[in-house]
Amino acid sequence: MISRRTLLTTLAAAPLGACNTVQTAPKLAASADMAGAYTGDVPSEPRHVSAIDNTSLEPKLPRQIVTYRGREAPGTIVVRTNERRLYLIRGDGTAIRYPVGVGRAGKQWQGWSEVAGKHVKPAWSPPDEVRADNPKLPEVIPGGDPGNPMGPRALTLSGGEYAIHGTNRPESIGTFASYGCIRMYNEDILDLFDQVSVGTPVVVTL
Secondary structure, three states, X not given: OOOHHHHHHHHHHOOOOOXXXXXXXXXXXXXXXXXXXXXXXXXXXXXXXXXXXXXXXXXXXXXXXXXXXXOOOOOOEEEEOOOOEEEEEOOOOEEEEEEEEEXXXXXXXXXXXXXXXXXXXXXXXXXXXXXXXXXXXXOOEOOOOOXXXXXXXXEEEOOOOOEEEXXXXXXXXXXXXXXXXXXXXXXXXHHHHOOOOOOOEEEEEO
16 A cells, blocks of 8 residues: 555646536535554445435445444545445444445555545536546536536545545446546435544545
8 A cells, every 4th residue: 555645645746537626615624633554354244224215226235334343543434446335434343334436447546545625516627637538528517417426515635636426427336437536326425424524534445
């Protein structure tokens, strides 16, 4: 795994990812400290979270509570790219496991970051890399527009233009589909958004 400093330097110099947002009155909360190193291992046999309505989700991709044996501090977000899963570490030996869409081949990254901003109904300005693939995209897609790929909430990450966000393509959750951002079902980003703050540590592993 690369160091957090190397990651932040790399992201700052990298081409723009698909999550370049337009500033829209972010909802900010108190910061949290970076802590621990990625060593987590999540056993099977999860228990379903009872507080979610799974009717709009794919049958095999519900939000779940799982036992978690890692060294990350409670509140840390861990993304396992190859699993296409995001874990929010809790303080009781468990984690909430969310299905996610992750970077496609050549667009993946790993290391440390942290939540730099919380955005409600973020507008989206397609970066050059995305526009090169989709030249007909408008300059800005307003927040809340059905064509906006960010969904209802976005957690922007420090050191670059990646984010954890909702989606207008729920069928892409559980796949390798993005330009490096982490996509979640809109129900799930709403849930995660309310549980984390600016400064929350984020660990991404392949």
